[in-house]
Amino acid sequence: MITATKKLSTRYNVAKFMAKGLLSTRHPLLAHIVPMRRCNLACTYCNEFDDVSKPVPIEEMLARIDRLAYFGTSIVTISGGEPLMHPELDAIIARIRHHGMISGLISNGYLMSPARIKKLNEAGLQYLQISIDNVVPDEVSKKSLKVLDKKLRHLRDNADFNININSVIGGGIKNPEDAIVIAKRAVELGFTSSMGIIHDGTGTLQALSEREMAVFNEHKKLGKRGYTRVNHFQENLANGKPNNWKCRAGGRYIYVCEDGLVHYCSQQRGYPAIPIAEYTLEDIRREYFTKKSCAPLCTIACVQQVAVFDFWRDEQTLEGIGHPPRPLGEENEDVIDGVTEMP
Ligand code: SF4
Ligand code: SF4
16 A cells, blocks of 8 residues: 555655646656567557567666656656566666656556565556456456456555556447446555547547447546546547647657657657667657647547647647548557556
C-alpha cells in the first residue's frame, strides 16, 4: 500500500511537472521508451511485440534516459513488449529518478510478485499502469481479471507507487461489459481506473457499437478516484466525431523504440525515426509546430492529455507527414494502444 510520504512526494513532483509544462513549451512532457520488444503474451490485436528480441543493453538504455533528461523531459514511462522481462529494469527506473524525472511503467502484470514489487519500490517507481482486456481469457487476450486478480492483490499489499488499471472497449473485444467489472474491481482495490477506446493500426478510431456506447456511458457515471478519466476527446470519438486538436508528438511527447529511434507514437513508428542520440532540441521545436494529418480521429489518450497543456497556444504551421486518417468503420487490423494514459 502506498505510504503517505510517498503520496506527498509524488504529488509534489506532479505539481512541479504541471508548473514547468505551463511555463515552457520547449521540452517533452512525456516520453515512452521501450527497453525490449519481446512479450510473454501474444494478444492477437497487438502490433507492439515480438517473441524473439533481446533486451536492449543497459548502457544503451541509460544513455537514452540521459538524453531524455538533457531534453528536460518531465515524465518517462517504460513500455514494451513487456518491460518486466528486461533483466535490468530497476536500474533504468533508478536512472530516471536520478535525473528527477517522474517514472512510469506499463506492464501486463503477469510477472508481478511481492518480491518483484518491492524491488520496483526500491528503484523508485512512481506510476504503474496495467491494461486488462476481459474477465476470462479468450483467444484474443489473456490479460484477464481472473488471471491477474492475485497479482493485483500483491500490488495492493506491497506497492509503494500509484496504480491505474485501464480497461478497453471497441474493436475486437467480445464482451464490452467486462470493462465495467474490471473498473469496479480496480476501485475496490484502491487503484484508479481509466477506459480506452481501441484504435486501429494507424492509431485512428473504430466506431463504437450501441452496446459499447452503453458501457462507455456507464463508466462515465462511476465517478470515483479518477474513475472518469474519459475526457472530451474520447467523448467525441465514441460519438463518431473527429477532434480538433494539435498533436505535439515528436515535441511535447516522444516515443523511443527498442532501436533507439524517436517516433511520433506507437502507431506512427517510422516518423521521424531519428536516433535519439542525434535528436535535438531543434527537432523537438520543429515537431511542436508540425501538423499531424492523423490527429482528427486519433485515439491515443496520453498524447491528447499532453496536448491539453498547449491547447490554446501556438498554431501548427508546418505540414506533417504520417498516415492520413482512415474513414470510420473501414476494416482494419485492430490494435489496442498499450500506452493509453499519462504518465
Ligand atoms: S498488448 Fe501488451 S501484453 Fe499483449 S502482446 Fe502486446 S505488449 Fe504483450
Ligand atoms: S495524432 Fe499524434 S498521437 Fe495520434 S496517431 Fe497521429 S502522431 Fe500519433
